[in-house]
Amino acid sequence: MIEILLEDQCVECNLCVKVCPTNVFERRDGKAPKIARQDDCQTCYMCELYCPVKALYVAPNADEVMGITEQDLNETDLIGSYRSSIGWEKGQKSTAKQDLAYKFYLK
Amino acid sequence: MAIELTQSYKLATQLYDVSLKADVLVIGGGPAGAWTAITATQNGASVILVDKGYCGTSGATAPSGTGVWYIQPDKEKREEAMKSREALGGYLSERKWMKRVLDRTYANMNQLENWGYPFPIDEKGVAHKRSLQGPEYMRLMRRKLNKAKITILDHSPALELLYDSHGVAGAAGINEQTNQTWSVQASSIVIASGGCAFLSKALGCNVLTGDGYLLAAEAGADFSGMEFSNAYAITPKFSSITKTAFYNWASFTYEDGSIIEGAGSQRGRSVIAKKLQEGQKVFAQLVKAKDDLDLQKWMRIAQPNFFVQFDRMGINPFEDRFEVTLRLEGTVRGTGGIRIVDETCATSVPGLFAAGDAATRELICGGFTGGGSYNAAWAISSGYWSGEAAAKYASSFNRDKRDRALTRKQVIGINEHSSGKDFLDATEVTKRVQAEVTPFDKNLFRTEEILTPALLRLNTLWNETKTSLQENQGNLLRVRESAAMLATSRWMYTTALERKETRGMHKRLDYPVLDENQHYRLITSGLDEIKVKPTTILQNT
Structure with missing residues (x-):
């Protein structure tokens, strides 16, 4: 489930509010949006993919809130990492082009 | 003091904050809805698409990725592709439909390439179109919808259909973010709101709660294949990532490490279910890919989120055993759905069409899919046909009747008055x-x-x-x-x-x-x- 929204990192583009299919986030005036309905999160990672500034972290635990904080992930580069793994960061190319599924399992 | 009206009251008394009009209304913005909307527009219709989440991220495809039943128009290859599925599906499919879906999917996947989808290209310069990355695919579809100037209402679930003396005439709903009520008047309606996975948190499936089935049934439509509604997918116990292809490289074990005989991803799923039902823990490890580092690299690129779940838990799925479970996918990976009565994907209700997982997929895969490939092909094809037919139906509608007096039916859960204290939540x-x-x-x-x-x-x-x-x-x-x-x-x-x-x-x-x-x-x-x-x-x- 969505665990972290880094308010300092956030540029208040509110894309997460827009794209979350289960309406977990809430827009706030002059501030970063907040995680308003964490229980509705379906752990689909789409907010993290669309966030342009690595301000979001979705933990893979779908059924329970883990209470993970920024400090817990200090030593890692996991916050927002999914976006770069599909090649959606600025200057990257979509990794879809390198998908060799046809070679090894979609025969 | 202003009294805040409930959404239920507003819909029951037809108080709409926003009232719109279009030739075609598409309910649902996954692949099927997107193909419907684009095709209806290409056929001259004005289109409004409503999605309960966000068209581009909503549904089972967007956060995932899928194989596609894309087969070269080679007689032998197609014969083989059709034949291989018939027994698994219990011989409830029809060759006629398989052929049309193979043709349509082939054409539309080539169209996707022209639209700029980044298909992988091999050493000989050939593009391979048998798989789609969900986020990329649906972001592209959203862009195409925007380019075609299709009106999209996000976070706007359709909660009931509306009628006039000619039959279905639109829909009404709410906007989850503004709390406004809306109505759309339309000459034809396409239900493309997906199947039903009962809020199991299977990947992307929590928006798939059978809403379109209920709308269709309330309008008088019927269903086909609803017994084929018990798909379950393997996932690590903690996770939502119901992607099962890589479990072909897995061994399944008991807690003590001994092998569970007969357990497997495709044929042996029942064995896993039996063990879980007995209260045993079941573990998996992608042990058959353990020593092939090239393969591991390809797997990461093919399905990045399959690895996101493990990387974040500190698990190496090739080296470590991890506990698994089965999440219900209901009719999403099942094949039952709204019955369609002809090649246009019309339902038994005039002016009402069904596409994608909302419709039955028995026509091409009988009582079993086993994977996204056929459902993806069906979404593309049925979306195309229903979009084309819905546009035609709308244009055949007498233009003088365009201002329609929309009425509603009494439906479950939308009431003018509350029933008092003893209500059911x-x-x-x-x-x-x-x-x-x-x-x-x-x-x-x-x-x-x-x-x-x-x-x-x-x-x-x-x-x-x-x-x-x-x-x-x-x-x-x-x-x-x-x-x-x-x-x-x-x-x-x-x-x-x-x-x-x-x-x-x-x-x-x-x-x-x-x-x-x-x-x-x-x-x-x-x-x-x-x-x-x-x-x-x-x-x-």
Whole structure:
């Protein structure tokens, strides 16, 4: 489930509010949006993919809130990492082009 | 003092904050809805697409990725592709439909390439189009919809259909972010809102609660194949990532490390279910790919989120064993859905069409899919056909009748007045439905002994909800979702009891073999009283 929204990192583009299919986030005036309905999160990672500034972290635990904080992930580069793994960061190319599924399992 | 009106009251009394008009209304913005909307526009119709989430991220495809039933127009290859699926599906598919879907999918996937989808290209310069990355695919589709100037209402679930003397005439709903009510008047309506996975948190599936089924049934449409509604997918126990392709490289073990005989991703899923049902823990490890580092690298690129879940838990799935479970995917990876009556994907209600997982997929895969490939091809093809037909239907509609007096039907959960203190809450209804459809011993391994009382409880609950299910603190969407899941569960089990044999994914422990005399499809209809009748299948040529 969505665990972290880094308010300092956030540029208040509110894309997460827009794209979350289960309406977990809430827009706030002059501030970063907040995680308003964490229980509705379906752990689909789409907010993290669309966030342009690595301000979001979705933990893979779908059924329970883990209470993970920024400090817990200090030593890692996991916050927002999914976006770069599909090649959606600025200057990257979509990794879809390198998908060799046809070679090894979609025969 | 201003009195805040409930959404339920506003819809029941037809107080709409926003009223719009279009030739075609598309309900649902996954692949099927997107293809419908684009095709309807290309055929000259004005289109409004409503999605309960966000068109581009909503549904089972966007956060995932999928194989696509894309086969070169080579006679032998196509023959092989069709033949390979027939037995698995219990011979309930039709060659005629398989052929048209293969043709249509081939054309539309080539179209996707022209639109700029980054298909991988091999050393010989050939593009490979048998798989799509969900986020990329649906972001592209959204862009195409925007370019075509299609009006998209995000976070805007359709909660009921509207009617006039000519039949279906639009829909009404709410906007989850503004809390406004809306109505759309349309000459034709396409339901593309997906299947039903009962809020199991299978990847991307929590928006798929059978909403479109309920809308269709309320309009008088019927269903086909609702017994094929018990798909479960392997996932690490903690996770939502129901991507199963890589478990072909897995070994499945007990807690002590010994191998579970017969357990597997495709054929051996029942074995895993049995062990879980007995209360045993089941572990997996992608041990067959352990020493192939190239393969591991390719796997990462093919399905990045499969690895995100492990990387974040500090698990190396090739080296470590991790506990797995099965998450219910219901009709999403099942094949049942709204019955379509002709090649245009029309339902039995004039002006109402169905596309994608909302519609039955028995036509191309009978009673079993086993993967996204056929569903993806079906979404593309049925979206295309329903978009084309919905545009035609709208243009044949007399333009003088364009201002239609929209009326509503009384539907479950949308009431002008509250029923008082003893109301039934949506959360409670959902829990009680999940208790009947999630357990393997009820839904996966079916018996009359267990299904009959389960269905009785669900039917009793339906009667209760009719008088006492109501909005509570602005949760009207949850109310209608719970009603949709309840109705879906009753169509499933009523139909499952009628098919007294084992065929496709429908397993009856009390009738464990396929019965030649039941080589028919089952048509299910009705809301309060559910009827099931068999229908013959056209000769396969």
